Amino acid sequence: MSAVLNPPAVRLLTATEFAERYSRHRMELVRGVPVETPMPDQRHGKACARMTYHLVAYTETNDIGHVMGNDTFVKVATNPDTLRGGDVLFVSYERLPKGEIPPGVLDVIPELVVEVVSPSNLWTGLFTKVDEYLAAGVKVVVILDGDSRTASTYRSNVVQEIFRSTDTLTLPDVLPGFGVPVAKLFG
Numbered sequence: 001m002s003a004v005l006n007p008p009a010v011r012l013l014t015a016t017e018f019a020e021r022y023s024r025h026r027m028e029l030v031r032g033v034p035v036e037t038p039m040p041d042q043r044h045g046k047a048c049a050r051m052t053y054h055l056v057a058y059t060e061t062n063d064i065g066h067v068m069g070n071d072t073f074v075k076v077a078t079n080p081d082t083l084r085g086g087d088v089l090f091v092s093y094e095r096l097p098k099g100e101i102p103p104g105v106l107d108v109i110p111e112l113v114v115e116v117v118s119p120s121n122l123w124t125g126l127f128t129k130v131d132e133y134l135a136a137g138v139k140v141v142v143i144l145d146g147d148s149r150t151a152s153t154y155r156s157n158v159v160q161e162i163f164r165s166t167d168t169l170t171l172p173d174v175l176p177g178f179g180v181p182v183a184k185l186f187g
Contacts, residue, residue: 015081019073019105026071032080037071037120043146044087047116047185051088051144054180055112062177065092065111066101073105074113076136084129088114090174109137111174117145130154140174144185151182 012032055067071085090112141154149165165183
């Protein structure tokens with residue numbers, strides 16, 4: 001009779017430990033375990049930059065909040081901790097006061113997270129992120145897909161809304177008056 005070997009226990013990291021060790025790496029923390037995220041391509045970068053540009057223009061004109069990008073850590077679960085890197089996000093001054101932003105992990109949940117589809121993304125992984133963001137309290141998640149040239153919005157208990165390249169993406173529950181033609185997000 002052979003003995004069953006138990007794999008060695010993996011030490012789960014907290015969000016703070018992860019941020020201290022891996023803040024300069026392309027990684028996310030999933031249920032306490034660091035997971036590598038591949039580098040995105042140039043189309044991904046351009047869509048992120050364009051979305052950021054339109055959000056910054058809107059938020060600065062209306063003086064309502066912070067826009068962040070470059071995979072800003074968003075803590076979506078605890079015990080064990082999960083940190084996701086949002087491509088672009090918006091946090092109102094109500095949630096994060098105006099002024100200098102503290103270093104480290106974002107300690108509030110953004111109202112809006114935008115994820116841009118990369119060649120390495122699987123839809124199951126993207127939908128897992130959408131579910132995590134919404135469960136954590138994000139009001140709206142937008143997925144930008146360059147292949148289909150669409151912007152899809154997700155909200156808790158609301159059916160997905162798809163904006164095509166001929167449509168204008170609006171987010172009235174988070175950014176009243178904001179609108180950008182979807183075609184301008186992909187160039």
